[in-house]
Amino acid sequence: xxxxxxxxxIIRKVRKELFGxxxxxxHTTFVDNMAITMLYGNLTPxxxxxxxxxxxxxxxxxxxxxxxxxxxxxxFNKELEDYMDSRLLHLFSDIKVEEDIAISVxxxxxxxxxx
Numbered sequence: 071x072x073x074x075x076x077x078x079x080i081i082r083k084v085r086k087e088l089f090g091x092x093x094x095x096x097h098t099t100f101v102d103n104m105a106i107t108m109l110y111g112n113l114t115p116x117x118x119x120x121x122x123x124x125x126x127x128x129x130x131x132x133x134x135x136x137x138x139x140x141x142x143x144x145x146f147n148k149e150l151e152d153y154m155d156s157r158l159l160h161l162f163s164d165i166k167v168e169e170d171i172a173i174s175v176x177x178x179x180x181x182x183x184x185x
Contacts, residue, residue: 100182109172156180
């Protein structure tokens, strides 16, 4: 199994646990000490409904960015670090609610060596 595939499986599992639905498609690229992950088809039907209004869209965006950045390092840090064999230093995350595309950039301590 490619290292990217295993990393994607962890991300899908985590998102499903957090939001009740994992992304439909994930693409991860490793560059130096970063895992850059594009996630497509993230939103639940309820989030899509909420996002029809400006306030709802802002709420979905906040939950999908701030919540991810807050919870990953606390609850899923060990699993990610064990798999990557490196300490997670930073996580940057954003979502374009209108297009249902998210991006997360995981910055690890060490250069990532793909298997």
